[in-house]
Amino acid sequence: MPLSSPQNADAAAGLSSSGQSGGTTVPFLLVAGLLIVGLLVSGCDMTTLDEPVPVVVEAFVETDQPPPPVRVRAVQSLRSNAPDGISDAEVRLTIGGRAVAYRPDxxxxxxxxxxxxxxxxxxxxxFNLEVSHADGVARGQGRTPPRIRLDSVVTTVPDAPVEAVSVDSLRRDSLDIPATTNFIYPIEVEVYWTAPPADSHWVRTALRPENQPFSPRIVDFFIQPEAVFLESSRAVSDSNAVVRRWSGVYAIPVETSTDALPTHRLLVLAVRGDADYASFTAERDDPDRREPPSNVTGALGIVTGVAVDSITVAIP
Incomplete structure (x- = not known):
């Protein structure tokens, strides 16, 4: 399968609602730099708060990119539709000992x-981030990890679709879990990259087929389009200790068992981060949680260094 060079792409990987990755917009979470993703409800796990904190901080600093935008908003009820942007805060970002001035957009x-x-x-x-607002000061700090570069991607496409069962993951506490049967092409993807000398980081991988969004509410059995793992656990072999490999599977739905696989493009994303980032991204979509973990003081959010790379391939 011919590969394209890493390029700008919509990555949903994970890190924040928006960000830049080498010019790439990353809807989740993403790129060699800093991620500070605010949450929408009060409470956190990694930082215990004595009282509710009314501010959410969201920012994303990427290695090899200029300083990012920073978002500051009020904590709101899940049912609230009122505007939540806070425009009278003071934002101070210090990177490598050098202060970066900010202004409201x-x-x-x-x-x-x-x-x-x-x-x-x-x-x-x-890096250090400090956000002063009417109710206090929010702070976060961290260090950017080594950059990550994907070396190669190998895809395996089946000759025909298979029958699959989908269930609603948000109804798992019910005895009557809705389930549907459809046809999918399960496409296996192997991703290879090189680990840094100090291999103590975590990695999040994600497969994002173009124009084929994967709903987080629907879980196709045996499909694994994303994963979070300790990077050292994915060595190819003992004799090749620096090369890492991850295998994932994503699904392309079709109407019948005789339909051909639709031609599409696949974004392969890899994010390197620390244990805080791994905890945040692994638990943020857990339906049993009201919010992801947080490590920001004086506010809700997470501050962590990350590094991201992506490759886009044509399928089939």
Whole structure:
């Protein structure tokens, strides 16, 4: 399968609602740099709060990219539709000991952008974020991990679709779990990359087929389009200790058992981060939780360094 070089792509991987990855918009969570993703409800696991904190902080700093926008918003009820952007906060981001000035973005309430141009952020850079608002100060700090670069991607496409059962993962506490039967092409993907010398990081991988969104509410049995794991656990062999490999499977639905596989493009995403990032991304979609873990003081959110790379391939 011919590969394209890493390029800008919509990545949903994971890290925040929006961000930049080498010019790439990453809807979840994503890229060699800093991620601070705010939450929508009060409470957290990694940081115990003595009282409710009314502010959510969201930002994303990427290695080899300029400083990112920072979002500050109010904590709201899940049922609230009121605007939540906070536009009177003071945002101070310090990267490698150098302060970056921010100003409110007139086009979006609660969004703050750097006041001018700044140097790109390198891997291994320490950072501090401080957001002052009417109810206090939110702080987070961390260090960007080594950049990650995908070496190759190998895909295996079946000759025909298979019958699959889908269930609603949010109804797992019910004795009457809705289930449907359809046909899918389960496509296996092997991803290879090289680990850094200090291999103590975590990695999140994700498969994102273009125009074929995978609903987090529907779980297809035996389908694994995403994973979070300790990077050292994915060595190819004892004799090749620096190469890492992950195998995932995503599904393309079709109407009948005789339909051909639709031609599409697949975004393969890999994110390197620390244990806080791994905990956040692994638990944020858990239906038994009201919010992901948090490690921000004085607010809700998570501050963690990450590194991301992506490759887009044509299927079949």
């Amino acid at each position: 007139a086009s979006e309430a609660g969004r703050y952008v750097p006041t001018g141009s700044a140097d790109t952020v390198r891997s291994g850079t320490r």
